[in-house]
Amino acid sequence: xxxxxxxxxxxxxxxxxxxxxAGVENQIELINRDDIDLAATTxxxxxxxxxxxxxxKEGAQSYRCDTIKGLFAPSTVPSIEDESINGHVHSLGIRxxxxxxxxxxxxxxxxxxxxxxxxxxxxxxxANNANAFDVLGWHVGLExxxxxxxxxxxxxxxxxxxxxxxxxxxKEPKSVYKWLETDYATTKEKFDNSMVTxxx
Amino acid sequence: xxxTVENLEKILSLGFNEAIASHKKEVVAFYAFVFNxxxxxxxxxxxxxxxxxxxxxxxxxILNKKIMSNSKFKxxxxxxxxxxxxxxGTFFSNETITDDLAIEYLKKNPNRISNFSQFPExxxxxxxxxxxxxxxxIFDKEYSAEDAAQLFKEAGxxxxxxxxxxLTKKFESLSETExxxxxxxxxxxESEEEESAE
Numbered sequence: 001x002x003x004x005x006x007x008x009x010x011x012x013x014x015x016x017x018x019x020x021x022a023g024v025e026n027q028i029e030l031i032n033r034d035d036i037d038l039a040a041t042t043x044x045x046x047x048x049x050x051x052x053x054x055x056x057k058e059g060a061q062s063y064r065c066d067t068i069k070g071l072f073a074p075s076t077v078p079s080i081e082d083e084s085i086n087g088h089v090h091s092l093g094i095r096x097x098x099x100x101x102x103x104x105x106x107x108x109x110x111x112x113x114x115x116x117x118x119x120x121x122x123x124x125x126x127a128n129n130a131n132a133f134d135v136l137g138w139h140v141g142l143e144x145x146x147x148x149x150x151x152x153x154x155x156x157x158x159x160x161x162x163x164x165x166x167x168x169x170x171k172e173p174k175s176v177y178k179w180l181e182t183d184y185a186t187t188k189e190k191f192d193n194s195m196v197t198x199x200x
Numbered sequence: 201x202x203x204t205v206e207n208l209e210k211i212l213s214l215g216f217n218e219a220i221a222s223h224k225k226e227v228v229a230f231y232a233f234v235f236n237x238x239x240x241x242x243x244x245x246x247x248x249x250x251x252x253x254x255x256x257x258x259x260x261x262i263l264n265k266k267i268m269s270n271s272k273f274k275x276x277x278x279x280x281x282x283x284x285x286x287x288x289g290t291f292f293s294n295e296t297i298t299d300d301l302a303i304e305y306l307k308k309n310p311n312r313i314s315n316f317s318q319f320p321e322x323x324x325x326x327x328x329x330x331x332x333x334x335x336x337x338i339f340d341k342e343y344s345a346e347d348a349a350q351l352f353k354e355a356g357x358x359x360x361x362x363x364x365x366x367l368t369k370k371f372e373s374l375s376e377t378e379x380x381x382x383x384x385x386x387x388x389x390e391s392e393e394e395e396s397a398e
Contacts, residue, residue, distance in 0.1 A: 038286040040312040042279045052278060058309045181314075197311040199366030200319070 018131075021124035023070040028092070029119040029195055033141040035060035036117065051135060051179040054119075054195060061194035062119065063106075071095045073163075074120050074136060079171045087171025090136040091145065092118050096160040107162060111148075115141035116164055119179060119191065129184035133191065135177040140170045203233050205263055208255070216252050227251060234259050234266065273302035274318035282315060284308070303327050324365055336367045339383060355385040 037055040044050035056062070065072075073093030080086050096103055110116070117137045125132040136142060142164035149161035166172055181187045190198065208230055211219050219227055225242055231251035232240035241247055275282060275294050284290035284305055292301050302319070306312055306327040313319060320326065335342035343351060348367045352359050357378060359370045374382065 037309050037311065039283045039288065040309060040315060042276075042315060045278065045280055053276075053314055055309070055311050055314060058311060197314045199361050199369045200313055200363060 018124070018126050021122075023123040024072050024074060025121040025123065026067050026070060026072075027121065027191075028065050028072055028074075028094075029062035029191060030065055031056065031062040031117045031119065031195060032060070033115045033117050033137070035062075049174055049177055051177050053181055054135070054179055054190075055197060056195055061196050064194065065094055065096075067095055067097075070123070072120065074118070074134070076136065076172075076176050078175070085171075087173055088175050089166045090118075090142060090172055090176075091147070091163060091165035092120070092136060092142060093147075093161065093163045095156070096162060097157070099158065099160075103160075107160060110162065110164060111144045113143060115143055118142055118164070119195070121188075121191070125184070130180055131178060132184055133179040133187060135179050137164075137166065137172070138174065138177050139172050140166050143167045203230065203263065203267075205260055205267070208234075208259055208263055212256060212259070216249065219252070220248055224248070227255070230259065230263075231255055234262050267298060271297045271299050271302065272318070272320045273297055273299060273316050273323075276315055276317045279315055282312075299326075321363060334364065336364055336371065338371055339386060341386075351382075351386070354389075355382050357382060 035056050037057050040053070040055035041051060042053040042055075044052050072095070073091075075091045077089050077091070078086060079089045096107065117135060120134050120136065121132050122134055145163040145165040147163040147165065149156075149163075151158060151160040179187065181190060190196070207226075211223050211226055211230065214223065227248070228240050228242040228251060231254060232238060235254060240251065275297065281291045281293040282305060284292075284301075285308065290301075292298075292305075302316070303326050306323065307329075310324065310327060310329045313323065335344060336348035337343075338348060338351065345362060345364050345367055348371075349359070349362060352367070352370070357370075357374070359367070361367045361370045
C-alpha cells in the first residue's frame with residue numbers, strides 16, 4: 001500500500017463546547033488562484049489541512065463578495081471513484097443582488113473561466129474562533145458551474161445565482177483547508193484587508 | 201578582506217608555502233575568525249602549520265555555519281523551511297539561511313516578509329523594493345516611528361505596524377473619514393500645545 005493512503009490516527013469526538021452550527025457569515029473573499037504565492041504559503045507541520053500563512057503575490061488582493069442572511073451555499077463533498085483515486089468536489093453558490101454593469105462585468109469574467117479560490121467564514125468557529133475560516137478550491141480552483149441558475153428576473157428577487165465549483169473531471173485532494181494565522185483577530189484582519197499581508 | 205567561503209577557498213587552493221608567503225596575514229585572520237581565537241599569532245612561525253591544517257580540515261564547514269548563524273533573518277517558528285519558488289529545488293531553514301538567500305526570496309515577493317519573525321529594519325531597501333525613509337510623513341509633518349505609532353494609538357487608529365514603512369503605509373491606507381478624524385485629533389493636540397505654551 002502506498003504510504004499516502006493513510007490510516008486514521010485520532011478520534012473524532014463530539015465536543016460539547018463546540019456544537020455544530022450551520023451556515024456561513026455574510027462575507028467571502030475570492031482570490032484569483034494565479035495570484036497566490038504557492039511557494040511562500042505555509043502549512044502547519046502537524047496538520048497539513050491547516051494553512052498558517054496565506055501569501056498573495058506582490059500587488060495582488062482578494063475580492064469581496066457580500067450577501068445577506070448567510071445566503072452563500074458552500075459545500076465540500078467526497079467524490080468516490082470505482083476506478084480512480086477518490087477526492088473532493090468543492091462548490092460555492094453565490095447570490096449576486098447587485099444589478100450593475102460592474103457586477104455583470106465580474107460575473108462575465110467568472111463565466112469566461114476565472115479560476116478562483118474562495119475563503120469563507122463559518123458560523124461554527126470552535127474554541128477561540130480557531131476554526132472559523134475555510135479555504136475552498138486550493139489545488140484545482142473553482143470555476144463557473146453548469147449548476148448556475150443565472151438570473152430569472154421574476155424569481156429570487158431578481159438575484160443572479162452563480163455557482164463556482166471544482167471543474168468537471170477534477171477533484172480536490174483535501175476535503176477543506178482551514179486557515180489560521182496566529183489567532184482569529186490576526187486572520188480576520190487580513191481577511192477584511194483583502195488578504196493583503198500587513199506591513200510588519 | 202571579507203570572511204567569505206570564496207576567499208577562504210582561494211587561499212587554501214594556493215597550498216601552504218605560497219599562502220604563507222603571500223597571504224600570511226589572511227591565513228591567520230581566517231584562523232582567528234573561524235576558530236574564535238583572538239590570540240592567533242601571525243609572527244609565530246611554529247604555529248602557522250597548525251592554523252593551516254585546522255583551516256584545511258574543517259575551516260569551510262565552520263565558516264559556512266558562522267555565516268548562516270549570523271543571518272539577520274529568522275524564519276517564523278512553526279515553519280520548518282522555505283522554498284525559493286514553487287517547484288524550485290532551493291529550500292532553506294533557520295539552520296541554513298543566509299542574508300543573501302533571504303533577500304533573493306523577498307525580492308520575488310515582499311509579502312513573503314510575513315514568513316519571518318526577525319529581519320533588518322531596512323529589509324525593503326535591501327531587497328530593492330523601496331528606498332529608506334527615516335520619518336513618517338503625516339499631514340506634511342515628519343514623525344519618528346515611535347511618535348507616529350503613539351499618535352495613531354492616541355487617535356484610536358488600530359495598527360500593528362511599528363516600522364517607518366509600515367506606519368507610512370497605514371497612514372496612506374486610511375479612509376477619508378479616518379484621515380479627517382486624525383487631522384482633527386492632530387489639530388486639537390496642536391491647539392492644546394499652543395495654549396499651554398501661552
